[in-house]
Amino acid sequence: MFSTRFTELVGIEHPIVQGGMQWVGRAELASAVSNAGALGIITGLTQPTPEALAAEIARCQEMTDKPFGVNLTILPSINPPPYAEYRRAIIESGVKIVETAGANPADHMPEFKAAGIKVVHKCTSVRHALRAEKVGVDAVSIDGFECAGHPGEDDIPGLVLIPRAADQLTIPFIASGGFADGRGLAAALALGADGVNMGSRFMCTQEAPIHHNVKEAIVASSELDTELMFRPLRNTARVSSNEISRSVVEILNDGGVFEDVRELVAGVRGRKVYESGDVNAGVWTVGMVQGLINDIPTVAEAVESIVSEAKSVIIERLSRLIVA
Numbered sequence: 001m002f003s004t005r006f007t008e009l010v011g012i013e014h015p016i017v018q019g020g021m022q023w024v025g026r027a028e029l030a031s032a033v034s035n036a037g038a039l040g041i042i043t044g045l046t047q048p049t050p051e052a053l054a055a056e057i058a059r060c061q062e063m064t065d066k067p068f069g070v071n072l073t074i075l076p077s078i079n080p081p082p083y084a085e086y087r088r089a090i091i092e093s094g095v096k097i098v099e100t101a102g103a104n105p106a107d108h109m110p111e112f113k114a115a116g117i118k119v120v121h122k123c124t125s126v127r128h129a130l131r132a133e134k135v136g137v138d139a140v141s142i143d144g145f146e147c148a149g150h151p152g153e154d155d156i157p158g159l160v161l162i163p164r165a166a167d168q169l170t171i172p173f174i175a176s177g178g179f180a181d182g183r184g185l186a187a188a189l190a191l192g193a194d195g196v197n198m199g200s201r202f203m204c205t206q207e208a209p210i211h212h213n214v215k216e217a218i219v220a221s222s223e224l225d226t227e228l229m230f231r232p233l234r235n236t237a238r239v240s241s242n243e244i245s246r247s248v249v250e251i252l253n254d255g256g257v258f259e260d261v262r263e264l265v266a267g268v269r270g271r272k273v274y275e276s277g278d279v280n281a282g283v284w285t286v287g288m289v290q291g292l293i294n295d296i297p298t299v300a301e302a303v304e305s306i307v308s309e310a311k312s313v314i315i316e317r318l319s320r321l322i323v324a
């Protein structure tokens with residue numbers, strides 16, 4: 001129904017991508033998204049080892065014969081994961097689409113390109129997007145201030161970021177952050193994007209492999225219920241507002257340092273939220289767009305409703321507003 005430079009590039013039916021999501025982006029979700037005609041993405045670093053990632057990719061290949069991708073989040077770290085080995089696992093598994101995020105993917109490009117992989121780099125500013133274009137990525141996913149996870153430090157919302165990206169980039173790009181319905185998809189296309197990337201919306205679907213309580217909490221929350229954590233450390237993360245995230249914000253605002261919150265923000269605690277359904281057990285990620293999420297559909301229902309609503313916005317609403 002929609003053909004864009006991005007759908008052509010990665011060989012999908014609908015211009016919709018499920019972005020990488022730590023603990024959430026497993027084979028169940030990625031395959032459901034790809035089977036619905038959009039692009040599902042497995043989160044590489046959710047798997048504890050490169051071997052486990054290869055097994056997860058194989059599991060996803062069993063569940064879909066449609067294209068899907070793998071997210072490789074490149075973050076500065078004292079003990080970085082073995083990125084080269086994760087990259088090798090992706091290449092050897094035959095995956096043809098990679099979503100990179102975090103640092104510039106330059107170091108990974110020669111091997112990905114030699115393997116015929118399309119690289120979609122996710123970033124939060126036009127200058128980073130242009131740098132990624134320069135090092136040869138095939139497409140960009142540009143994350144506005146609204147987004148779940150790491151919005152960067154510029155605080156530019158999609159309404160300005162997307163047309164700025166459209167004006168500056170030559171390669172295809174998709175808009176990310178704040179998208180959950182067909183109005184958003186139509187708006188992103190109108191602003192010059194070739195599709196949308198969504199995290200929170202796909203997290204709140206039947207197939208997302210997380211506890212139902214978390215999905216109910218998203219439905220019950222509004223756009224006001226997120227916190228910008230780690231702002232004073234210039235490593236901002238938008239997360240659900242709960243007892244823990246609010247106390248992390250308070251400690252850091254009062255002059256605390258990372259050591260003071262290390263235990264509160266531990267990854268194992270966040271993982272426990274998704275496994276136990278105790279939404280106050282740790283810090284967990286969600287975006288402002290939860291204010292637009294009112295149900296827990298199947299992935300196929302979500303994709304179908306977004307695409308048909310976008311079509312009706314364009315044909316039935318927008319075109320009829322033109323009177324002369």
Ligand SMILES: Cc1cc2nc3c(=O)[nH]c(=O)nc-3n(C[C@H](O)[C@H](O)[C@H](O)COP(=O)(O)O)c2cc1C
Pocket residue numbers: 018019020021022024043071073100101102122143146147148149150176177178179197198199200201203284285286287288289
């Ligand atoms: C639970 C969750 C975990 C996420 N983890 C990652 C991650 O590990 N790597 C990454 O690049 N982006 C991550 N993201 C960001 C998403 O891929 C996407 O860019 C973002 O959700 C878009 O904003 P939206 O939630 O408003 O759609 C995560 C998002 C969520 C909701």
